[in-house]
Amino acid sequence: PTQDDLKRVAAYHAVDLVQSGMVLGLGTGSTAVHALDRIGDLIRRGTLRDIVGIPTSTKTEAHARAVGIPLSDLDVHPVVDLSIDGADEVDPHLNLIKGRGGSLLREKMIEGASKRFVVIVDETKMVNLLGGSGMAVPVEVIPFCSKFTMSNLRRLFSGIPGFHLRLRTTPGDEMTPAVTDNLNHVIDLFFEDGITSDLDAVSDAILKIVGVVEHGMFLGMATSVIVAGKDGGVTEIN
Numbered sequence: 001p002t003q004d005d006l007k008r009v010a011a012y013h014a015v016d017l018v019q020s021g022m023v024l025g026l027g028t029g030s031t032a033v034h035a036l037d038r039i040g041d042l043i044r045r046g047t048l049r050d051i052v053g054i055p056t057s058t059k060t061e062a063h064a065r066a067v068g069i070p071l072s073d074l075d076v077h078p079v080v081d082l083s084i085d086g087a088d089e090v091d092p093h094l095n096l097i098k099g100r101g102g103s104l105l106r107e108k109m110i111e112g113a114s115k116r117f118v119v120i121v122d123e124t125k126m127v128n129l130l131g132g133s134g135m136a137v138p139v140e141v142i143p144f145c146s147k148f149t150m151s152n153l154r155r156l157f158s159g160i161p162g163f164h165l166r167l168r169t170t171p172g173d174e175m176t177p178a179v180t181d182n183l184n185h186v187i188d189l190f191f192e193d194g195i196t197s198d199l200d201a202v203s204d205a206i207l208k209i210v211g212v213v214e215h216g217m218f219l220g221m222a223t224s225v226i227v228a229g230k231d232g233g234v235t236e237i238n
């Protein structure tokens with residue numbers, strides 16, 4: 001099976017948890033797209049009714065609309081029954097790195113408001129140490145003087161071997177920073193040897209920097225992770 005097949009298997013398993021009448025957090029990314037397609041299909045067949053989707057990005061909003069998932073937002077539905085979303089990395093304690101797609105802020109708001117947050121991944125996302133597979137921890141920062149904020153983030157982790165960072169820009173265009181749905185910039189933090197210090201301490205240190213809005217470490221938020229293996233097995237870790 002291809003990696004995308006595995007993503008679809010994990011997504012379909014997660015959608016088996018969806019019941020009619022649920023308020024659903026709709027994730028962002030190539031794995032979550034399979035969940036959107038499946039939910040839309042079950043609504044079309046009449047298997048799922050009275051579903052309300054809360055999209056975690058404008059991209060997901062557009063895709064959800066295209067497959068016929070009724071949409072709302074957190075102002076109307078401050079409590080979400082179930083969120084389904086992918087992840088860039090998952091550690092043995094179900095801590096996550098998310099945000100490679102730049103949607104981390106809205107994802108963290110919606111998944112933080114969810115009674116259950118089920119993560120869907122293929123096995124390549126499983127790591128022992130966050131950051132260890134070369135995935136960056138994305139940090140959403142306000143556009144105002146984002147290079148100043150970048151220098152503060154650099155100073156914060158300058159003592160860590162293998163640490164480096166970069167302002168995310170649109171592919172091939174070094175000067176135009178990538179802008180999020182919230183019109184903010186993203187700075188990617190790379191911890192080449194993985195984050196060996198306390199994750200909560202790293203999280204707090206990042207959030208204390210004025211100009212930082214949020215980061216892509218989702219600590220203690222996932223209720224369970226559904227992992228699709230290339231051997232065809234699917235395991236759920238709680």
Ligand code: DER
Pocket residue numbers: 027028029030031032085086087088097098099100101102103104107
């Ligand atoms: O950007 C994000 O937060 C995505 O959910 C990411 O974590 C997973 O994206 P993928 O399913 O395309 O790998």
